Amino acid sequence: xxxxxxxxxxxxxxxxxxxxxxxxxxxxxxxxxxxxxxxxxxxxxxxxxxxxxxxxxxxxxxxxxxxxxxxxxxxxxxxxxxxxxxxxxxxxxxxxxxxxxxxxxxxxxxxxxxxxxxxxxxxxxxxxxxxxxxxxxxxxxxxxxxxxxxxxxxxxxxxxxxxxxxxxxxxxxxxxxxxxxxxxxxxxxxxxxxxxxxxxxxxxxxxx
Numbered sequence: 473x474x475x476x477x478x479x480x481x482x483x484x485x486x487x488x489x490x491x492x493x494x495x496x497x498x499x500x501x502x503x504x505x506x507x508x509x510x511x512x513x514x515x516x517x518x519x520x521x522x523x524x525x526x527x528x529x530x531x532x533x534x535x536x537x538x539x540x541x542x543x544x545x546x547x548x549x550x551x552x553x554x555x556x557x558x559x560x561x562x563x564x565x566x567x568x569x570x571x572x573x574x575x576x577x578x579x580x581x582x583x584x585x586x587x588x589x590x591x592x593x594x595x596x597x598x599x600x601x602x603x604x605x606x607x608x609x610x611x612x613x614x615x616x617x618x619x620x621x622x623x624x625x626x627x628x629x630x631x632x633x634x635x636x637x638x639x640x641x642x643x644x645x646x647x648x649x650x651x652x653x654x655x656x657x658x659x660x661x662x663x664x665x666x667x668x669x670x671x672x673x674x675x676x677x678x679x680x
Contacts, residue, residue: 481622490562496620497525497604498555502562504624505600509563512626516589517556517569517598520582523614524573525550526606568594576616577669579623579650583635586627599625601651616649623651632679640673650674 481503483491494502501519509515528550535542548554553571560569568589574581579601586597602622606614647653650667654676657665665676 486562493549493558495525495528495549495604497521497527497602498549498558500604500620500622501555501600501602501624502559504602504622505559505598506563508624508626509565509598512596512598514567515565515596515598516567516586516594517559517565517600518572518582518586518589519553519556519559519570520572520574520578520599520601521552521555521603522573522575522578523603523606523617524552525554526604526610526614530607530609575669577650577667577672577674579654580635580637580667580674583627587635590627590629595628597627599627603649618648621649621652623655634677634679636675636677638673638675640668640671 481496481499483494483499483502483506485506486494486502491499505517528546532542532546532550549558552573553569556569556571559565570585572578572582572585582599582601586599589597600622603617603620605620606617648656650669653667654665657676657678661680663678663680665678667674667676
């Protein structure tokens with residue numbers, strides 16, 4: 473996949489003091505999610521990130537290895553649900569929020585979680601999928617983040633898309649993150665999109 477020039481996420485809608493608390497991952501999540509949530513009250517949130525705050529946790533582990541004292545603030549902001557905690561505080565939002573750390577098909581897992589909330593009566597659900605570029609030291613183990621990215625979707629009840637799960641007997645894993653592959657399908661107006669992960673095959677069908 474070709475290199476992508478990185479842009480700083482625009483979170484100018486937040487006060488400077490609040491912006492300083494946000495990592496790059498959190499800034500990406502806020503940048504894609506905040507505009508979608510502006511017109512919605514009591515909006516449930518599903519936040520998906522397979523690897524989470526890898527730069528922050530790597531820094532904490534480095535401090536431990538060097539026998540340096542740990543920053544309580546750094547630690548509290550490194551946990552996987554830190555982003556939704558900050559979201560709740562900064563938006564004054566008390567609706568249901570979920571942070572998922574699924575496998576390579578976390579995008580579909582997040583969509584399923586959001587669909588369950590819609591089925592329970594939520595008029596809309598905000599889905600945010602984001603990954604941070606991991607430190608170079610993680611290179612041998614993290615190969616599914618070509619660049620830092622975030623996708624925000626405001627999901628509402630409807631039948632424009634159908635998602636089904638099947639068994640994967642021979643299909644190779646997707647060549648790019650599922651969220652980005654699905655976005656490509658959306659922008660190209662494709663009617664189908666298939667993602668495989670280990671024993672699972674996710675089939676997307678779009679009503680055109």
